[in-house]
Amino acid sequence: MLTIDDLDVWFGYPPDRVDAVRNAAFSVAKGESFGLVGESGSGKSTILRAVAGLIDSWSGRIEVDGHPVHARRRDRAFYKTVQMVFQDPYASLHPRHSVDAVLSEALSLQGMDDIDRRIAKLLEDVGLGRGFRFRYPHQLSGGQRQRVAIARALAAEPRLLLLDEPTSALDVSVQAEILNLLTDLRAEHGLTYVMVSHDLAVVGHICDRLAVMQHGRIVEVMSVEALRKGAGEQEYTRHLIAASG
Amino acid sequence: MSETSITRPQSRREWLLSDAPQTRRQARLGAIYQGWLTFRANKLAMFGLVILILLVFMAIFAPWLSPQSPFAQNLAGRLQPPSAEHWLGTDALGRDILSRLIHGSRITLFIVGTVALIAPIIGLFIGTVAGFAGGWVDQVLMRITDIFLAFPKLILALAFVAALGPSIGNAVLALALTAWPPYARLARAETLTIRHADYIAAARLQGAGPLRLLIRHIWPLCISSLIVRVALDMAGIILSAAGLGFLGLGAQPPMPEWGAMISDGRVYILDHWWVAAMPGLAIFIVSLAFNLLGDGLRDVLDPKGDKE
Amino acid sequence: MTQSLLQVRNLRVTFPSRQGEFHAVRGVSFDLGRERLGVVGESGSGKSMTGRAILGLIRPPGRVTADRLELDGESILNLPERRMRKLRGSRISMVMQDPKFSLNPVMTVGNQIMEAYRLHAGGGRDAARKKALEMLNAVQIRDPERVMGAYPHEVSGGMGQRIMIAMMLAPDPQILIADEPTSALDVSVRGEVLNIMDGLVRDRGMGLIFISHDLNLVSKFCDRVLIMYAGRIVETLAASELHNARHPYTRGLLGSLPRLDAPVKRLPVLQREDSWRDGGVGTTTSESA
Numbered sequence: 044m045l046t047i048d049d050l051d052v053w054f055g056y057p058p059d060r061v062d063a064v065r066n067a068a069f070s071v072a073k074g075e076s077f078g079l080v081g082e083s084g085s086g087k088s089t090i091l092r093a094v095a096g097l098i099d100s101w102s103g104r105i106e107v108d109g110h111p112v113h114a115r116r117r118d119r120a121f122y123k124t125v126q127m128v129f130q131d132p133y134a135s136l137h138p139r140h141s142v143d144a145v146l147s148e149a150l151s152l153q154g155m156d157d158i159d160r161r162i163a164k165l166l167e168d169v170g171l172g173r174g175f176r177f178r179y180p181h182q183l184s185g186g187q188r189q190r191v192a193i194a195r196a197l198a199a200e201p202r203l204l205l206l207d208e209p210t211s212a213l214d215v216s217v218q219a220e221i222l223n224l225l226t227d228l229r230a231e232h233g234l235t236y237v238m239v240s241h242d243l244a245v246v247g248h249i250c251d252r253l254a255v256m257q258h259g260r261i262v263e264v265m266s267v268e269a270l271r272k273g274a275g276e277q278e279y280t281r282h283l284i285a286a287s288g
Numbered sequence: 289m290s291e292t293s294i295t296r297p298q299s300r301r302e303w304l305l306s307d308a309p310q311t312r313r314q315a316r317l318g319a320i321y322q323g324w325l326t327f328r329a330n331k332l333a334m335f336g337l338v339i340l341i342l343l344v345f346m347a348i349f350a351p352w353l354s355p356q357s358p359f360a361q362n363l364a365g366r367l368q369p370p371s372a373e374h375w376l377g378t379d380a381l382g383r384d385i386l387s388r389l390i391h392g393s394r395i396t397l398f399i400v401g402t403v404a405l406i407a408p409i410i411g412l413f414i415g416t417v418a419g420f421a422g423g424w425v426d427q428v429l430m431r432i433t434d435i436f437l438a439f440p441k442l443i444l445a446l447a448f449v450a451a452l453g454p455s456i457g458n459a460v461l462a463l464a465l466t467a468w469p470p471y472a473r474l475a476r477a478e479t480l481t482i483r484h485a486d487y488i489a490a491a492r493l494q495g496a497g498p499l500r501l502l503i504r505h506i507w508p509l510c511i512s513s514l515i516v517r518v519a520l521d522m523a524g525i526i527l528s529a530a531g532l533g534f535l536g537l538g539a540q541p542p543m544p545e546w547g548a549m550i551s552d553g554r555v556y557i558l559d560h561w562w563v564a565a566m567p568g569l570a571i572f573i574v575s576l577a578f579n580l581l582g583d584g585l586r587d588v589l590d591p592k593g594d595k596e
Numbered sequence: 597m598t599q600s601l602l603q604v605r606n607l608r609v610t611f612p613s614r615q616g617e618f619h620a621v622r623g624v625s626f627d628l629g630r631e632r633l634g635v636v637g638e639s640g641s642g643k644s645m646t647g648r649a650i651l652g653l654i655r656p657p658g659r660v661t662a663d664r665l666e667l668d669g670e671s672i673l674n675l676p677e678r679r680m681r682k683l684r685g686s687r688i689s690m691v692m693q694d695p696k697f698s699l700n701p702v703m704t705v706g707n708q709i710m711e712a713y714r715l716h717a718g719g720g721r722d723a724a725r726k727k728a729l730e731m732l733n734a735v736q737i738r739d740p741e742r743v744m745g746a747y748p749h750e751v752s753g754g755m756g757q758r759i760m761i762a763m764m765l766a767p768d769p770q771i772l773i774a775d776e777p778t779s780a781l782d783v784s785v786r787g788e789v790l791n792i793m794d795g796l797v798r799d800r801g802m803g804l805i806f807i808s809h810d811l812n813l814v815s816k817f818c819d820r821v822l823i824m825y826a827g828r829i830v831e832t833l834a835a836s837e838l839h840n841a842r843h844p845y846t847r848g849l850l851g852s853l854p855r856l857d858a859p860v861k862r863l864p865v866l867q868r869e870d871s872w873r874d875g876g877v878g879t880t881t882s883e884s885a
Contacts, residue, residue, distance in 0.1 A: 082782040095489075095493060122495045127493055134486045136487055137491075139509065148496075152494045177314065179315065215849060219864070222863055271859065286784045
């Protein structure tokens with residue numbers, strides 16, 4: 044579903060150029076759930092943003108569904124395949140747009156018809172009732188906002204969902220609800236996930252495989268079974284597992 | 289929390305303040321009502337609003353409200369002090385100052401209204417485009433803005449009017465053309481802070497083009513702070529308009545423009561203070577009202593003030 | 597618990613809102629001795645408000661009431677701001693969540709620590725400088741001379757938080773209130789910072805109030821844990837007994853955490869019950885969560 048090879052991402056221009064990601068490579072199969080873990084500044088979110096087309100200063104190869112993506116421009120077909128959920132539900136919803144406005148914009152941009160029915164369906168899918176349709180973000184709790192953000196991402200009926208720390212701003216009880224929702228949605232819609240997180244337990248819960256990142260490089264790609272056993276090949280991986288235990 | 293409690297009939301206030309609106313209309317009206325409650329809590333802003341409503345009322349019904357014609361001269365009764373017959377006295381040509389002030393409110397509102405429409409729109413457009421596009425577009429637009437900002441506003445307006453010829457229409461145009469740069473600056477700054485917000489990124493991922501992002505996502509957030517700024521600047525615009533009138537470059541005699549009226553009264557200021565003081569007082573009150581209103585609007589509209 | 601440093605009885609924090617009064621803290625009572633006390637709860641549970649109320653940091657229109665709020669037998673409830681300021685720092689200190697926002701960006705680290713110390717302990721510049729170096733050493737900063745001259749933006753998050761701790765502990769306070777001191781830090785730095793804080797608090801026989809949303813973290817670093825829900829304490833436990841918690845809320849919180857060692861298909865979801873809101877004492881409130 045997603046193949047990344049020899050990916051470099053940088054910010055700024057020489058001499059102030061900062062290399063955020065160096066020589067990253069991994070691939071995610073259809074229907075798989077892949078985790079990217081590492082500490083802040085390790086470049087894990089940067090990879091996600093480069094895939095989504097939110098950063099255009101990168102080189103290497105990104106292939107989605109077998110097609111290499113363009114460095115700067117992404118077409119509508121791309122956005123119908125790939126969508127993203129952001130970390131902070133308080134910053135990812137427009138403060139002046141109601142849930143209804145957010146979802147109907149997403150749907151109409153994707154050229155969908157029958158918008159009314161689809162909005163109802165989306166809200167139902169993410170476990171929000173119809174009563175939420177006309178609320179503004181400030182009338183929603185953090186978990187509810189994140190559900191709206193997930194509904195927005197699902198509007199395009201994508202097959203690859205990029206999750207950028209989707210629960211790190213939420214309380215643990217709400218985190219459990221959102222993680223369950225993500226599990227259900229993956230099963231129902233046959234989605235592929237790439238999830239960035241600093242929380243190994245969350246990645247261990249959601250993902251099948253994961254890549255450990257440090258200083259912009261992928262240190263190790265491992266299975267979740269190996270993670271559970273604490274069996275990292277690299278020193279850094281073991282350190283990370285021990286610290287979060 | 290509770291969506292099930294709709295069965296009970298609600299009062300209109302509850303309906304408006306509901307956290308779970310049922311229709312688009314209820315949501316929108318609810319948001320407006322919330323804003324109104326915040327605004328209403330600010331006593332001074334309400335005071336400003338009342339004055340401005342009175343001003344509009346006065347302008348609309350000027351012919352019926354004014355005791356005499358603003359142009360009727362009476363040289364025998366010139367420079368009369370305030371009395372029962374002429375509440376605010378008469379000017380050098382014996383015209384009733386109160387009547388002239390009432391009719392002058394139309395001109396003031398016309399100037400203020402037009403400038404308040406033109407300048408922020410130019411500013412919003414230039415500022416958001418510059419902030420959103422970045423790169424050389426930003427450079428070019430902002431340097432043009434800087435050039436305008438480098439001149440004192442009134443001097444620049446003077447130059448425009450001198451070139452276009454003195455008239456009220458040209459005065460408005462000149463004021464609007466000189467008033468936009470600060471709005472462009474403000475709009476650009478706002479745009480820069482929201483341009484990288486996650487919700488803009490999310491909209492981009494839905495396939496939203498730059499024009500849509502600008503109009504649907506960025507403008508609504510810039511407009512509220514611009515409205516606040518306009519309301520606060522209104523006093524300055526009134527004073528600039530009065531300044532142009534005072535210098536004889538705005539409204540032409542015998543139009544009862546407040547600035548021009550002060551100018552007329554200047555000669556008599558020591559012996560017949562009311563001729564200049566009355567229009568001055570009017571300008572002062574209206575400017576104050578706009579400032580108070582702007583403060584209240586800031587509480588309601590400023591997105592940075594959003595809190596529980 | 598030998599003697600209590602801080603006594604809190606029926607503490608309430610109230611804010612006026614459009615829908616009536618909002619009760620952020622509703623009758624919290626506890627004693628703090630020379631121990632490490634964890635306060636755990638989710639956002640909106642009133643845990644941070646409790647800490648701020650003790651420090652007198654609730655601004656009007658917020659209101660703080662209590663039957664008793666005593667530091668070492670002396671009432672500190674609603675003291676005038678001037679006296680409270682003297683108290684803060686010298687006898688009660690606070691470490692906030694993000695060092696980026698609590699350090700002054702235009703002052704060097706050294707000057708800030710020295711100022712904090714001199715404000716409360718008095719003394720000359722030399723004594724203050726010696727104390728600052730000593731404190732930086734105590735929080736295990738390797739090159740204190742260099743860090744003294746650095747500005748806050750030149751140090752990392754973990755270092756910033758250690759500096760905060762150094763600054764807060766310089767005047768030897770009796771109580772330290774730490775509000776999510778490590779949630780802005782990476783996991784690998786987190787343990788280090790906590791160990792340092794823990795060591796200092798223990799050596800000095802201080803009382804520590806550790807406010808956090810992270811049950812496991814708190815259970816590791818505290819002696820006793822208060823669990824708060826909707827402005828109330830629903831359960832008090834010895835940290836070692838946390839996993840034998842009785843209250844359904846505490847158990848629900850623990851259960852909803854994904855665990856590496858115990859994988860499940862779906863996580864158990866916390867079902868909130870209205871009865872938790874009135875933890876026995878029973879008051880009616882009109883708030884919306």
